[in-house]
Amino acid sequence: xxxxxxxxxxxxxxxxxxxxxxxxxxxxxxxxxxxxxxxxxxxxxxxxxxxxxxxxxxxxxxxxxxxxxxxxxxxxxxxxxxxxxxxxxxxxxxxxxxxxxxxxxxxxxxxxxxxxxxxxxxxxx
Numbered sequence: 608x609x610x611x612x613x614x615x616x617x618x619x620x621x622x623x624x625x626x627x628x629x630x631x632x633x634x635x636x637x638x639x640x641x642x643x644x645x646x647x648x649x650x651x652x653x654x655x656x657x658x659x660x661x662x663x664x665x666x667x668x669x670x671x672x673x674x675x676x677x678x679x680x681x682x683x684x685x686x687x688x689x690x691x692x693x694x695x696x697x698x699x700x701x702x703x704x705x706x707x708x709x710x711x712x713x714x715x716x717x718x719x720x721x722x723x724x725x726x727x728x729x730x731x732x
Contacts, residue, residue: 608636642679645713678714689713689731691720702726 612635619629630638683689690712698717700707709720709727719726 608632608639611639612636638679642681645679645682645685678716683714683716683731686731687713691718691727700724700726702730 609632612632615635616629691709692712694708694710697706697708698710699705700719701716703719703724703726705719705724707717707719707726710717711727711731714730716730718730
């Protein structure tokens with residue numbers, strides 16, 4: 608992993624316009640491990656059977672306005688298990704910044720998916 612980090616540092620120095628800053632060894636290792644865990648891996652589907660007698664969990668307050676963690680390029684482009692899910696909430700599209708209700712289940716990113724705009728396909732190709 609250290610050799611890969613050394614190559615990464617060398618490449619970012621040779622191409623100054625490609626990256627805003629270099630990652631330290633720990634951040635680089637974490638990003639590589641997260642990408643390797645998610646790439647070419649289908650989404651784990653949970654089989655939950657709801658019962659009428661079970662109480663619904665209380666909604667937890669979430670801070671709005673926080674951008675979710677960036678999805679690595681390898682995970683976004685791996686062409687495996689990226690399924691759109693239509694939600695009731697509307698959030699900003701990652702590509703065009705318009706309001707979108709379509710969420711990629713694997714990336715957890717809101718993207719436009721309509722007849723006029725298809726940011727979902729653009730983001731994953």
